[in-house]
Amino acid sequence: MIGSLPPRYRISVDPVRCMECGRCIENCAYGVFSRDGDRIFVNSRNCTACHRCIACCPRDAISLEEHPCDYRSHPLWTREAREAIYNQARTGKIILAGMGNALDYPAIFDRLVLDACQVTNPSLDPLREPIEVTTHLGKKPASLDLRRREGGDVELRTRLTPNLRIETPIMIGHMSYGAISLNAHLSMARAAKETGTFMGTGEGGLHAALHPYQDQMIVQVASGRFGVNIDYLERGAAIEIKIGQGAKPGIGGHLPGEKVCADISRTRMIPEGSDAISPAPHHDIYSIEDLAQLVRGLKEATEWKKPVFVKIAAVHNVAAIAAGIARSPADAVVIDGFRGGTGAAPMVFRDHVGIPIEAAVASVDKKLRDQGIRNELSVIASGGIRGSADLAKAIALGADAVYIGTAALVAMGCRVCGNCYRGLCPWGIATQRPDLVARLNPDEASNQVANLIRAWTLELSELLGAAGINSIESLRGNRDRLRGYMLDEGLMQVLDVRGVGA
Amino acid sequence: MEGNFLPIVFILSGITPIRAFPDCLEAEGGGSTVMTMCGIIGVMDKSRRTMDGSGIRQALSMMNERGSGEGAGYAAYGIYPDYRDCYALHVFFDDVHENKPLLDSALAQWGTIEHDEAIPTCDRPGLRAVHTPWRYFFKPDPSLAAPEDEIVSALVMQVNAARRGALIFSSGKDLGVFKAGGWPEDVADFYRIEDYEGYIWLAHNRYPTNTPGWWGGAHPFNLLDWSVVHNGEITSYGTNRRYIESFGYTCTMFTDTEVIAYLIDLMVRRHGLDIDLAVRALAPPFWEEIGRMPAAEREWNSALRLAYASAMMNGPFAIVAANRDMMIGFTDRGKLRPMVVGECDDRLYISSEEAAIRAMEPRVESIRMPAAGEPVIGRVIA
Numbered sequence: 001m002i003g004s005l006p007p008r009y010r011i012s013v014d015p016v017r018c019m020e021c022g023r024c025i026e027n028c029a030y031g032v033f034s035r036d037g038d039r040i041f042v043n044s045r046n047c048t049a050c051h052r053c054i055a056c057c058p059r060d061a062i063s064l065e066e067h068p069c070d071y072r073s074h075p076l077w078t079r080e081a082r083e084a085i086y087n088q089a090r091t092g093k094i095i096l097a098g099m100g101n102a103l104d105y106p107a108i109f110d111r112l113v114l115d116a117c118q119v120t121n122p123s124l125d126p127l128r129e130p131i132e133v134t135t136h137l138g139k140k141p142a143s144l145d146l147r148r149r150e151g152g153d154v155e156l157r158t159r160l161t162p163n164l165r166i167e168t169p170i171m172i173g174h175m176s177y178g179a180i181s182l183n184a185h186l187s188m189a190r191a192a193k194e195t196g197t198f199m200g201t202g203e204g205g206l207h208a209a210l211h212p213y214q215d216q217m218i219v220q221v222a223s224g225r226f227g228v229n230i231d232y233l234e235r236g237a238a239i240e241i242k243i244g245q246g247a248k249p250g251i252g253g254h255l256p257g258e259k260v261c262a263d264i265s266r267t268r269m270i271p272e273g274s275d276a277i278s279p280a281p282h283h284d285i286y287s288i289e290d291l292a293q294l295v296r297g298l299k300e301a302t303e304w305k306k307p308v309f310v311k312i313a314a315v316h317n318v319a320a321i322a323a324g325i326a327r328s329p330a331d332a333v334v335i336d337g338f339r340g341g342t343g344a345a346p347m348v349f350r351d352h353v354g355i356p357i358e359a360a361v362a363s364v365d366k367k368l369r370d371q372g373i374r375n376e377l378s379v380i381a382s383g384g385i386r387g388s389a390d391l392a393k394a395i396a397l398g399a400d401a402v403y404i405g406t407a408a409l410v411a412m413g414c415r416v417c418g419n420c421y422r423g424l425c426p427w428g429i430a431t432q433r434p435d436l437v438a439r440l441n442p443d444e445a446s447n448q449v450a451n452l453i454r455a456w457t458l459e460l461s462e463l464l465g466a467a468g469i470n471s472i473e474s475l476r477g478n479r480d481r482l483r484g485y486m487l488d489e490g491l492m493q494v495l496d497v498r499g500v501g502a
Numbered sequence: 503m504e505g506n507f508l509p510i511v512f513i514l515s516g517i518t519p520i521r522a523f524p525d526c527l528e529a530e531g532g533g534s535t536v537m538t539m540c541g542i543i544g545v546m547d548k549s550r551r552t553m554d555g556s557g558i559r560q561a562l563s564m565m566n567e568r569g570s571g572e573g574a575g576y577a578a579y580g581i582y583p584d585y586r587d588c589y590a591l592h593v594f595f596d597d598v599h600e601n602k603p604l605l606d607s608a609l610a611q612w613g614t615i616e617h618d619e620a621i622p623t624c625d626r627p628g629l630r631a632v633h634t635p636w637r638y639f640f641k642p643d644p645s646l647a648a649p650e651d652e653i654v655s656a657l658v659m660q661v662n663a664a665r666r667g668a669l670i671f672s673s674g675k676d677l678g679v680f681k682a683g684g685w686p687e688d689v690a691d692f693y694r695i696e697d698y699e700g701y702i703w704l705a706h707n708r709y710p711t712n713t714p715g716w717w718g719g720a721h722p723f724n725l726l727d728w729s730v731v732h733n734g735e736i737t738s739y740g741t742n743r744r745y746i747e748s749f750g751y752t753c754t755m756f757t758d759t760e761v762i763a764y765l766i767d768l769m770v771r772r773h774g775l776d777i778d779l780a781v782r783a784l785a786p787p788f789w790e791e792i793g794r795m796p797a798a799e800r801e802w803n804s805a806l807r808l809a810y811a812s813a814m815m816n817g818p819f820a821i822v823a824a825n826r827d828m829m830i831g832f833t834d835r836g837k838l839r840p841m842v843v844g845e846c847d848d849r850l851y852i853s854s855e856e857a858a859i860r861a862m863e864p865r866v867e868s869i870r871m872p873a874a875g876e877p878v879i880g881r882v883i884a
Contacts, residue, residue: 143772146805146806156805470816474815477745477812479744
């Protein structure tokens, strides 16, 4: 027998503070609380640390402790290692997990420091001087044919590929309707509109409620092709082909049938209650030339008016793959690092497959430059961008812009409990249960997400100003403004940064 | 037409002026309040009447407060009429006996050395000669398939990247750069620049923070026909360098200014842009301003920003650059470094300080301070 494992969390209710209002009972979707006569009964085993009860308790009566009773400590046989074995010994199955990589890899971002001006050049004050963060995503010509007409007017003879103009280099990444709720989608779409940026639909199609925001939407074409038809493609401001995802490189996706309600069935164009399975590869893309064909096909279908992005997971060979993508008509490559979040992924993939976004962006930017094709492709970094510092560092390493996913969810209340795949999100985000979805108020949540984007944009402007840079393109790939702190020589070479003090 | 970025094209230029100087320009963003680091000056005679180096020496020494005695240099156009068809390669040898044979054989592979000699110098007490300056008059082999300029620029990149004790710091026709570590007067006297007659002169008084003492780090920087002097610090250097290196240039001078020479070479020679458009790409209008332009103008200005985003230079700078036909001056789009322009008869002056211009030409008229990012372009006639 294996028996009960030590509970992960212990919830306690302070009887002195508790006024038995029952808000915790109402709010907990996992059944931790119940009424037991005139007191609250707690079943800590059901707790996911989603903090909904704590956030709703008017008396601060609830406290939560992680690992109240632990195993004998052992550096190799960690709690996680042991519990995975108990779990699999019982079930014989693949372990599913939510959110991003949970292993204790060092975050490279935290070992890079940014630069600021002192004396030899003046830092700029964004309150007094313009600092430009407007970014254009898409192919750009390597050179221009500009002729001077008689009379001095300049004539542009080069035809430019349409670019996506974003007012800030922060976009909201692809999280599908299905994985998250319609209210979550609505909130983010409104925030994108308010802040002059874009959001991805994910592979869930575009719900009719989002049509008013279609000019801010990047529609996704993934291996399941759910929700894809010409109407969908034409509504988006850009199209993204999803090859892979940082949380689970090399595998597809699976939306369980129980989540496929009437609305989702309509949006994804699949029968109600049926599992939505996205295969690991696109079955019409078995090579780089097949990808180029699909890019061309999508461009053709939309009359070459829309930028097409290709999203790949950051894997070992990411730079060469990006160079291949640059040779197609694609406009941008999205690189999703191994810290990228997910509603559900096999834990072994989430924690062990792929490489960090910092190294991936640096090597992609370098490879494209070495081949003289950097203007052919914009680079969008995603996967684990936690704040404006990560954003600035990603751009200095070579990214044009970033996608945020988890950060946008957190702005709506998500506590990163990692139980998205259970569909019971008490915050109304990763759930389709109408009563839970109703908890997320799009008026409020859209404001929170917009605030987050604005705040990061302000901080980015300050960082640029301090570095004496008044336009974001002068930070892009500017590794000279980064220094590695406690990074090894090999990694610094990949990142093309010098160490602190050098 | 009050935009900040319309280039001023001098009436003394051969082409129709897009905009002449207004009678007066406000001193906004002018020279007095910005911090001091490096003094620059350029002078051009539009009718190619030559001046010897004594005037510019005098002018540059007026800005000694902007220097630290660790670097100065001069570039002069029209000084080698006897070899006007040859590329004049100025070289620093660490050790002539050891390094010269290597360079000789490299040059012989690529073409013919018409003549070579030590650049005449005169020992100065205040200047320690750490290199031996040499000059070659070189003709690329016409049987090589590539254009002459391509051959010479590739040669310069290769020799300088190899770091075998030879650094080619000047490679144009009928022009030469003279630079060293020291005060402007010492450097001028060391090279006896009063013995040279040029119709365009650029000069630079250096306050180095990056590579003090190293002669290669002194200005002007030159590649083929273009020479550059620069006061400032390019905060976008990391971006600019990686961009320019993706076109086959190699940055070897350990200082930010060399990328300017290469960027101008890329845009003007290789991409065929007019110089005012190249300058506009380096210090472009803000998006907000582009948004207010009429449609056609907006379109090409946007295109310029998109295509040359990584060429755009950030940080405080004032730059004077020249080739055989023109001299240009421009600042960063916030004008964080001073730039003053003066005219006198056929001569155009661009400098960090009015005093420097006046030292060279007491009769100077119409001293002006162009607005931020507004280029000043003077062309020689014929």
